[in-house]
Each structure stands twice: as C-alpha cells, then as structure tokens.
Amino acid sequence: MADLCNQAAGSAAPETPAGILMLRTMSMPADANPNGDVFGGWIMSQMDAGGAMMAYEMCQGKVVTVAVDEIVFRNPVKVGDVVCVYARCVHIGNTSLKVRLQFWTKRGISARSTRVKVAESCFTYVAVDDAGKKRPLPLSLTEHREEILRLGYSADLL
Numbered sequence: 796m797a798d799l800c801n802q803a804a805g806s807a808a809p810e811t812p813a814g815i816l817m818l819r820t821m822s823m824p825a826d827a828n829p830n831g832d833v834f835g836g837w838i839m840s841q842m843d844a845g846g847a848m849m850a851y852e853m854c855q856g857k858v859v860t861v862a863v864d865e866i867v868f869r870n871p872v873k874v875g876d877v878v879c880v881y882a883r884c885v886h887i888g889n890t891s892l893k894v895r896l897q898f899w900t901k902r903g904i905s906a907r908s909t910r911v912k913v914a915e916s917c918f919t920y921v922a923v924d925d926a927g928k929k930r931p932l933p934l935s936l937t938e939h940r941e942e943i944l945r946l947g948y949s950a951d952l953l
C-alpha cells in the first residue's frame with residue numbers, strides 16, 4: 796500500500812484539516828520562545844499527545860513513540876491562538892502503527908478567524924506491555940486493517 800505520508804497534495808482547492816480532531820487547546824505565555832512566538836517543541840509535543848491518544852485507543856493499551864518523520868513549520872503560532880491537532884491512521888503494522896498529524900492554528904477569538912496549517916508529520920507508535928516490550932497489535936485492529944485505514948480511524952471496528 797502507498798504510504799499516505801508521502802502523498803503529494805494535488806488539489807488547488809483551499810486546504811482544510813484532514814483527520815479526526817484529537818486535541819484543541821490555547822497556547823499560553825509559558826509556551827513561548829524567546830522571540831515571543833510559540834516554541835516548536837511545544838507544537839511537536841501537542842502533535843505527539845494527539846497521536847498518542849489515537850494510538851492508545853487503537854492499540855487498547857500502552858504505546859510509545861518510536862519515530863517521527865520530518866516536520867516543517869510553515870507558519871508561526873502566536874500566544875493566545877486556538878490550536879488543533881487532527882489525526883488519521885495511515886499504516887497498521889504488526890506491533891506498530893503510523894498516524895498522520897496536522898497542527899492547525901486559529902488566530903483571534905472570533906468564530907470567523909481564519910485557520911492556518913502550521914505543521915504536518917507522521918508519528919509511529921509501538922504497542923508495549925507493562926514491561927515496555929513490544930506486543931502484537933489487537934486482532935480487531937489487524938483484522939479490520941483495510942477498513943480502518945480507509946476511514947483513518949474507527950471506534951466501531953475496535
């Protein structure tokens with residue numbers, strides 16, 4: 796199967812968030828870098844948390860982050876922005892799964908404020924047992940692999 800992380804964007808239509816909304820919060824002064832904008836590490840940690848929440852549900856237990864694909868920050872995030880993390884599962888392996896994550900920001904408190912995509916990347920999570928060793932993904936996940944990948948996520952199939 797083609798790796799959806801490497802799919803080129805082929806449309807001229809304005810981009811909208813792709814995936815399920817996993818996390819929505821507001822950036823705070825404590826999240827700023829010395830320039831006053833939001834620190835990239837905070838953005839990455841929000842993406843990781845959003846992806847981990849999806850991975851926990853899909854793996855029905857503990858997961859760890861094993862790898863993160865390249866991340867490019869296309870737009871700055873300002874303190875006080877409302878930020879969202881969207882997630883979509885793009886690969887289901889034997890003990891791991893890959894989640895494509897998008898980080899979007901909305902500047903200002905108006906309902907009409909424009910959303911801007913800040914970053915996108917794929918995070919890989921490995922299901923682990925209580926000792927931290929990798930474990931096979933649940934059968935429900937591997938048996939419904941194709942359908943779950945088509946939908947990006949499905950609570951009903953887990």
Ligand SMILES: CC(C)(COP(=O)(O)OP(=O)(O)OC[C@H]1O[C@@H](n2cnc3c(N)ncnc32)[C@H](O)[C@@H]1OP(=O)(O)O)[C@@H](O)C(=O)NCCC(=O)NCCS
Pocket residue numbers: 858859860861862887888889890891892919921923927928929
């Ligand atoms: C994740 C961990 C349990 C893997 O243990 P391991 O026995 O070495 O596992 P393997 O090398 O066989 O890899 C396990 C799975 O991860 C995948 N994987 C490993 N390295 C990867 C990488 N660089 N990129 C993508 N996938 C990777 C493998 O392809 C395999 O997937 P599959 O079973 O679905 O085919 C172990 O490396 C670990 O504990 N890492 C630390 C995790 C951590 O602390 N993260 C930060 C905080 S959450």
